[in-house]
Structures are given as structure tokens and as C-alpha cells.
Amino acid sequence: MTDVRLEGLTKRFGAVVAVDAVDLAIRSGEFVVLVGPSGSGKTTCLRMIAGLETVTSGSIFIGDTDVAQVHAKDRNVAMVFQSYALYPHMTVAENMGFALKIRKLPREEIDARVREVAATLGLTEELPRKPKTLSGGQQQRVALGRAIVRDPAVFLFDEPLSNLDAKLRVAMRGELIKLHHRLDTTMIYVTHDQIEAMTMGDRIVVMHEGEIRQVGTPLEVYDDPDDAFVAGFIGSPAMNLVEGAAGARDGAIAFRTDGLDLSLPAAHPAGGTDAVTLGIRPEFLDLQPSASAVELAGRIEAVEHLGAETILEVSTAGPTLVARLPRNDGVDHGSDISLWTEPANIMAFDTDSGMRLRA
Numbered sequence: 232m233t234d235v236r237l238e239g240l241t242k243r244f245g246a247v248v249a250v251d252a253v254d255l256a257i258r259s260g261e262f263v264v265l266v267g268p269s270g271s272g273k274t275t276c277l278r279m280i281a282g283l284e285t286v287t288s289g290s291i292f293i294g295d296t297d298v299a300q301v302h303a304k305d306r307n308v309a310m311v312f313q314s315y316a317l318y319p320h321m322t323v324a325e326n327m328g329f330a331l332k333i334r335k336l337p338r339e340e341i342d343a344r345v346r347e348v349a350a351t352l353g354l355t356e357e358l359p360r361k362p363k364t365l366s367g368g369q370q371q372r373v374a375l376g377r378a379i380v381r382d383p384a385v386f387l388f389d390e391p392l393s394n395l396d397a398k399l400r401v402a403m404r405g406e407l408i409k410l411h412h413r414l415d416t417t418m419i420y421v422t423h424d425q426i427e428a429m430t431m432g433d434r435i436v437v438m439h440e441g442e443i444r445q446v447g448t449p450l451e452v453y454d455d456p457d458d459a460f461v462a463g464f465i466g467s468p469a470m471n472l473v474e475g476a477a478g479a480r481d482g483a484i485a486f487r488t489d490g491l492d493l494s495l496p497a498a499h500p501a502g503g504t505d506a507v508t509l510g511i512r513p514e515f516l517d518l519q520p521s522a523s524a525v526e527l528a529g530r531i532e533a534v535e536h537l538g539a540e541t542i543l544e545v546s547t548a549g550p551t552l553v554a555r556l557p558r559n560d561g562v563d564h565g566s567d568i569s570l571w572t573e574p575a576n577i578m579a580f581d582t583d584s585g586m587r588l589r590a
């Protein structure tokens with residue numbers, strides 16, 4: 232059982248600050264996902280934990296030891312990459328046992344360990360085969376197996392599923408989650424795919440420009456984003472974010488933007504500052520009015536029937552909004568429509584700092 236703690240972890244490449252003073256405590260046995268857009272520093276973070284990248288400053292504790300200056304091979308971590316990088320001339324069994332062979336373990340012990348892991352991954356039949364005769368999903372399982380065989384204290388994954396087609400990716404996601412339950416080993420997983428992060432992580436760490444923007448369970452981050460970046464990044468379709476100006480009016484708060492004028496209750500957090508960005512999740516836009524709801528009138532620009540739900544793109548006199556409705560066969564492209572939302576479901580952010588405004 233091993234916890235991992237990053238303290239002030241920083242990496243500079245010349246003038247570029249790839250990872251900027253990251254503090255993060257990962258509990259033993261936890262599945263943590265680092266998620267963020269391209270270039271946010273996820274891979275650099277992971278490579279520093281693995282010992283594949285030097286640290287500019289800060290500490291990396293694996294258990295009680297600061298390993299920042301410890302050689303990669305002495306850190307007892309295993310990393311799985313997007314490219315499986317299997318040895319083409321070796322069989323699956325030889326690929327999986329390679330690290331143990333380097334460690335000079337007895338042949339029988341290696342064989343037994345490889346067979347045991349292959350069985351749990353459904354690779355027993357493939358053991359004598361060469362990588363190029365395997366499907367992408369099988370190759371990815373071999374790469375996983377190669378890491379599991381080593382029995383590391385911590386697993387590090389860098390976008391391990393992104394070379395797989397969509398269906399296989401979903402299947403492998405499920406397999407990885409089950410694997411984590413079975414092994415109960417600390418896992419740190421990097422992805423730019425927020426759906427992968429939401430479905431896999433015990434906790435997710437949202438990164439942007441080398442910094443951690445928010446850490447929490449998937450639903451904590453989804454329900455309660457700390458800033459407009461996190462709000463817009465987590466969730467699909469993305470949260471509607473509308474910039475405008477807020478001010479007091481007749482005991483209420485007026486929010487105005489080009490073509491749109493909304494009245495919000497006096498206690499609404501949008502009253503916290505002048506330059507305000509409102510945030511409305513697509514599922515909080517509704518076709519049914521209610522006494523307390525705010526109306527947003529517009530025209531339907533696009534309809535997506537996904538079966539269980541219907542996604543609408545609606546252009547108002549101001550912004551274009553995306554609404555996520557339960558299945559609705561009665562909405563047509565080009566028709567006028569009113570969307571309704573409860574003020575309590577409208578988030579507010581300070582447009583200048585991006586920070587969430589709270590009541």
C-alpha cells in the first residue's frame with residue numbers, strides 16, 4: 232500500500248513552465264485521473280513521478296521516501312504509454328516477462344507469474360504469439376500485463392487507450408476499473424478526455440497551463456466547479472457560459488448581454504461583481520415554464536436525436552445555447568422555442584479572474 236505526494240512539483244523547459252508548483256496528495260490504493268487540455272502538463276507530471284524526467288524543483292514522495300532524485304528503476308513504479316512499444320521479435324510471454332528477466336528472477340518463477348497475469352487479462356491463448364499478430368486491444372492488454380507482472384507500488388498510465396477505437400476504448404475502460412478493484416494498487420491515469428476521467432477516477436485532478444485548477448470526485452467537480460475553466464471543461468455537451476454585465480435593478484439583479492436581459496433574484500451570486508459570466512448546464516434548460524424560472528427565447532438551429540435524449544442548439548437574441556432534453560420527437564429545426572431555467576441552477580463566475588461567485 233503506497234500513497235503518493237507531490238509538493239511544489241515544478242518543471243521548466245527553458246522559458247516554458249510545463250508544471251507549476253503542483254501540490255497533490257494521492258491516497259494508497261486510489262485511482263486518480265489527471266485531466267486537462269493538450270499542453271496542460273499532465274504527461275510531464277507523470278514522467279517526473281516515473282523518473283523519466285528530471286525535476287526543476289519540489290518533491291515526489293512515494294510512501295515516505297522523496298524519490299525526486301532517485302533513479303527510475305529504483306522507484307517501483309510501472310508506466311503504460313499510449314504507444315504500447317512491445318518488442319516485435321519477442322512473444323507475448325517474453326514481452327510480459329522481460330522486466331523480471333532483467334531482474335534475474337528464476338525462469339520458473341517468471342513463467343508462473345506471466346501465466347497468472349495472462350489468465351487475469353484473457354491472454355493465455357496469445358502467450359506464444361508475436362505482437363504484430365494481435366489486435367490493438369490485445370496489444371494494449373499485453374502492455375498492461377507487462378506492467379502488472381512487475382507488481383509495482385504505483386501504476387502510471389499516460390493515455391493508454393487513445394489508440395483504440397471508440398468501442399474497444401469503452402470496453403478497456405471497464406476492464407481497467409475492474410483491474411484496479413482487484414489489485415487495489417495506487418493508480419495515476421492521464422487523459423485529455425473528460426468522459427474517461429469522469430468514468431474512471433475515484434478523484435479527478437483538472438489541470439490547465441501547468442497548474443491544478445480543481446481536485447475532487449467526478450461529481451463534486453461536475454456539480455461544484457471552482458472556476459469557469461473547470462466548468463466549461465468538465466461535462467459534455469459543455470456548460471453554456473454567457474459573458475455579460477450584472478447590476479442591481481428594482482430589488483433584483485439585472486444581467487445584460489447583447490440581445491439578452493435577465494432578472495435574477497437579489498440573492499443570486501451574479502450580484503457579486505460587474506463583469507459576470509453565467510453558467511448553465513445543458514440539462515438545466517427545460518421546455519416547461521415554472522413561476523420561478525427564467526425564460527430564454529430563441530430559435531432551434533440544430534437537433535440531435537440521441538435516442539434517450541435530445542440535444543438542441545438554440546440561438547437567442549444573444550448567445551447560442553445548448554439544451555439537453557429527455558427524448559423529444561416534437562422539436563424541429565427552425566422553429567421558435569422558449570427554454571426555462573431555475574435561477575438556483577445558474578452559476579456565476581467573475582469574468583476577469585474566472586473564479587466562481589458563490590452566494
Ligand SMILES: Nc1ncnc2c1ncn2[C@@H]1O[C@H](COP(=O)(O)OP(=O)(O)OP(=O)(O)O)[C@@H](O)[C@H]1O
Nearest residue numbers: 244247248249268269270271272273274275276423
Ligand atoms: N521535452 C520538452 N521540451 C520542451 N518543452 C516541452 C517538453 N515536453 C513538454 N514540453 C512543454 O511542456 C508543456 C506541457 O506538456 P505535456 O506534454 O506535459 O502536456 P500534456 O498535458 O501531456 O498534453 P497532451 O494532452 O497534448 O499530451 C507544453 O507546453 C509542452 O510543449
Ligand SMILES: [Mg+2]
Nearest residue numbers: 273274275389
Ligand atoms: Mg500528454
